[in-house]
Amino acid sequence: MNQPIHFHRHPAKTVRERLGILESLDRQYGESGELPLEGADDLVAGILVELASGDDPDAAIGVALWAMRHSVEVTTPEIVVNALAARSNRTNTKEELAAVYALMQGFIAHMAPRLSADLERSNPERPWRILNLNFAITAIRTEDAQMMDFAFDSLSKALPDEAPGFFAEALAHALGPGIAPVVRERLEAQAG
16 A cells, blocks of 8 residues: 555645646546545645635536545535535526435535534534525425425434424415425425
């Protein structure tokens, strides 16, 4: 086995170079599985911070997927949460929404050990809260009963104090014209 790589000793100068490091690690160690390396979380954080200032949320999502495949902690989750929200907001088809839903579901599972305690409830912008709310909103937009049920259950478990208010507000919006009946039904089941 190779010696651990210390990324801070081999800094890449550009995002492109840092992304190249991720690709080379995939070639060296495989595309999934834990890496015998130190500092992979710092490398991921550095890339995400640089990507946050740009307008390419897909690149940030790609880095998060790389981290998930290699069980690397994402220490800057808010960047990925924002990228997922941007991706959901610009998505128009049910198939694309289902894909974003799956990405959010995976990121929730990846971040749960670190964020699920969510102790700082005074900050409405905390990543765990935003991620779970966006997951439920994306599920609503799919108009798929099973996806909504799963996301609503996830929201209720992740944010038990906030879920009832979310469901009541979402139901009020769902009573307007043009909303699929399945959305109203699923929200009524939660709000009732």
